[in-house]
Amino acid sequence: MSLKLGCIADDYTGASDLANTLTRAGLRTVQTIGVPASDLALPEVDAVVVSLKSRSIEASQAVARSREADRWLRARGAEHVLFKICSTFDSTDAGNIGPVMDALAGDAGDPIVLVTPAFPETKRTVYQGNLFVGAVPLNESPLKDHPLNPMHDANLVRVLGRQSRRRIGLVDLATVVHGPEAIGHRLQELAGQDFGAAIIDAVFDADLTAIGAAALKSKVSVGASGIGLGLARALVAAGQAHSHGLTHHEDAPVGGMAACLAGSCSQATLQQIAQAETIMPVLHLDAAALVAGPDEAQRAMVWAGERIGRGPVLIASSATPDQVSALQARHGREAAGHAIEQAMADLAEGLIEVGVRRLIVAGGETSGAVVDRLRIPGFLVGPEIAAGVPVLRAIGAEAGDMLLALKSGNFGGPQFFADALGLMR
Secondary structure, three states: OOEEEEEEEOOHHHHEEEEHHHOOOOOOOEEEEEEOOOOOOOOOEEEEEEEEEOOOHHHHHHHHHHHHHHHHHOOHHHHHOEEEEOOOOOOEEEOHHHHHHHHHHHHHOOOOEEOOOOOOOOOOOEEOOOOOOOOOHHHHHHHHOOOOOOOOOHHHHHHOOOOOOOHHHHHHHHOOOOOOHHHHHHHHHHOOOOOOOOEEEEEHHHHHHHHHHHOOOOOEEEEEEHHHHHHHHHHHOOOOOOOOOOOOOOOOOOEEEEEEOOOOHHHHHHHHHHHHHOOOOOEEOOHHHHHHHHHHHHHHHHHOOOOHHHHEEOOOOOOHHHHHHHHHHHHOHHHHHHHHHHHHHHHHHHHOOEEEEEEEEEEEEEEHHHHHHHHOOOEEEEEEEEEEEEEEEEEEOOOOOEEEEEEEOOOOOOOOHHHHHHHHH
């Protein structure tokens, strides 16, 4: 296998978002869970997205896992590696975006790295280095209440500067609109002034095309799926990648029972759960009971077992920000989050054991826990359910042929669960 593009994603739903974006842009893409084992058979592809669950772990561990993934990708021919982060720049001042960026750029010998979480299609834009979620700055958006990485500063030059050993500069929109050569010239200027990374503005879709073409000239870039789209466009424009369709086997129906798990506490997911109650049975779990012990998850499995033979069900541990804050105050942020994630993973494992072969998971951390528990080494990327969320067909799963959808909390419209079930045949 000789890759055109290597990618390292810091969570599983973000990896699915990126893999979906690359596929739509014309790159045949596989998403792996962790660094693949040497005996995992992968098809010939243009891009591989290595999914890590490294966003919220200790920085040194995130660096070690990311460097291992980077070595695997480059050994298979990837000349450029994108470190894929969340489009809302989820990261505390202790990392992990800055430390991983520093390590990958240092290994590659890049004097300066382009960084942007912008993806205008999903209403994430960067102007004068400030990240906007829709019409509001990041620190005024619901992300200010994120249970693991609350975001209280929209200025990404400052945010990244608190994490990185490198000096952080800015490539502004006035430069971007003049195209890749202007971007490259500005990067040379910044590197000459001892800047080691640069936040780059992007407000319109066309900005991503210029950014991708400029970024491809280096060995490392950092950003959300928007910069991935720009990189893919640059590869296709250069004739280095061509569109591929699914084979009959890859598109064959899976069938079997279907279930949904929701662990995200985002406003979007809460609305989606409310809509799902009009079309399927929904069980709202007691988050405090999940933290207390296994009884609540066992109750949920009994509930699901009584209903799932008649159609899809949804089990939700999602709660409002106030409820999450109260739970974290009693049990601690990390302990509460870990306990709920593992309970949802228990449920996923139980659902697969009773015959579920189509599984929809809402929430980045929940998705990571579920996929780890199910020991799925990789996915082929299928049709798009919503922006950033594709249907995924498992590769090498112990349970056999399966379809999954892994949704970041903020992604998808109100009818997301119904839309997903409609595409997951």
